[in-house]
Amino acid sequence: MSKYDCLKLENQLCFPLYACAKAVTRHYKPLLDEFDLTYTQYITMMVMWERKSASVKEIGECLYLDSGTLTPLINKLESKGYIEKHRSDDDARGVVVSITEAGKKLRDKMVKVPNAMGGCVALSEKEAEELYNLLYKILKHFDDIDS
Amino acid sequence: MSKYDCLKLENQLCFPLYACAKAVTRHYKPLLDEFDLTYTQYITMMVMWERKSASVKEIGECLYLDSGTLTPLINKLESKGYIEKHRSDDDARGVVVSITEAGKKLRDKMVKVPNAMGGCVALSEKEAEELYNLLYKILKHFDDIDS
DNA sequence: ACAAAATAGATTGCATACAATTTAATTGTA
DNA sequence: TACAATTAAATTGTATGCAATCTATTTTGT
Numbered sequence: 001m002s003k004y005d006c007l008k009l010e011n012q013l014c015f016p017l018y019a020c021a022k023a024v025t026r027h028y029k030p031l032l033d034e035f036d037l038t039y040t041q042y043i044t045m046m047v048m049w050e051r052k053s054a055s056v057k058e059i060g061e062c063l064y065l066d067s068g069t070l071t072p073l074i075n076k077l078e079s080k081g082y083i084e085k086h087r088s089d090d091d092a093r094g095v096v097v098s099i100t101e102a103g104k105k106l107r108d109k110m111v112k113v114p115n116a117m118g119g120c121v122a123l124s125e126k127e128a129e130e131l132y133n134l135l136y137k138i139l140k141h142f143d144d145i146d147s
Numbered sequence: 148m149s150k151y152d153c154l155k156l157e158n159q160l161c162f163p164l165y166a167c168a169k170a171v172t173r174h175y176k177p178l179l180d181e182f183d184l185t186y187t188q189y190i191t192m193m194v195m196w197e198r199k200s201a202s203v204k205e206i207g208e209c210l211y212l213d214s215g216t217l218t219p220l221i222n223k224l225e226s227k228g229y230i231e232k233h234r235s236d237d238d239a240r241g242v243v244v245s246i247t248e249a250g251k252k253l254r255d256k257m258v259k260v261p262n263a264m265g266g267c268v269a270l271s272e273k274e275a276e277e278l279y280n281l282l283y284k285i286l287k288h289f290d291d292i293d294s
Numbered sequence: 295a296c297a298a299a300a301t302a303g304a305t306t307g308c309a310t311a312c313a314a315t316t317t318a319a320t321t322g323t324a
Numbered sequence: 325t326a327c328a329a330t331t332a333a334a335t336t337g338t339a340t341g342c343a344a345t346c347t348a349t350t351t352t353g354t
């Protein structure tokens with residue numbers, strides 16, 4: 001009705017997105033606390049589990065994070081013993097991050113986490129897939145715009 | 148195939164949610180910079196525009212934020228002149244935040260923001276509504292769990 | 295070859311988030 | 325009515341995010 005309706009919180013798409021993302025990471029916390037990992041550290045480990053080895057830049061591309069966030073985060077994961085850093089042989093500017101044995105073992109311990117979290121999100125298989133597709137549609141479009 | 152598949156980034160629902168929320172707030176930034184507001188300050192102003200007056204606690208309930216986040220944020224909005232704080236008459240523990248004339252004027256200037264942002268999100272009306280409903284379904288469920 | 299442009303990480307600074315603690319005020323109850 | 329329990333904000337401490345800048349290297353264009 002009012003010209004101000006577009007500025008109502010309930011008419012925003014961005015707000016439930018923002019609030020929901022925070023709620024999910026907040027509910028991950030008790031699960032991840034057992035492993036002394038934060039959510040961001042957890043998804044960084046996911047990249048390492050899949051790739052075994054990756055540059056900071058590559059990790060950043062996977063996670064949409066820059067070195068300002070990743071550098072301290074990677075240092076923490078290194079001090080926990082899950083990853084190692086060394087300068088790249090090919091390109092002395094680059095840093096190669098690789099997974100350690102302890103990091104590989106962590107994977108076995110954490111296999112139960114996704115399922116435990118899945119129980120918190122009250123969506124059907126179909127709904128979850130719809131949501132997944134809609135979110136990636138937005139992400140892809142941003143990728144296109146930004147490139 | 149592997150028992151580790153559940154730990155793959157591409158099989159997570161949480162990750163696109165997390166990444167998408169960040170991407171959206173990141174793309175809000177240039178729009179909000181013109182008004183010298185951050186995204187969180189912007190949605191706080193949305194609450195104030197609607198309610199004219201609210202306690203820190205009430206704002207926190209609207210936005211899913213606690214006093215640790217809101218206290219400094221509200222102080223910044225106050226120093227910008229958009230809101231005012233005063234202790235509640237009813238309950239001296241509470242702080243009532245109310246909108247100023249400058250805050251009301253800001254609303255007129257910012258009416259164009261939601262539309263400008265909408266252009267960035269490549270979803271149809273129907274898709275946006277679906278996404279909206281799915282996100283609120285998750286949020287509502289968390290509300291139920293947490294209460 | 296070599297100076298300029300580009301790139302990879304690290305660093306700095308600012309603004310969230312949020313748990314945990316503290317302080318002041320209010321409520322519930324024996 | 326004392327007084328323990330609760331509540332509202334503020335404070336403290338840790339961990340992101342991200343823009344902007346800096347440093348060391350590598351590429352590029354001539």
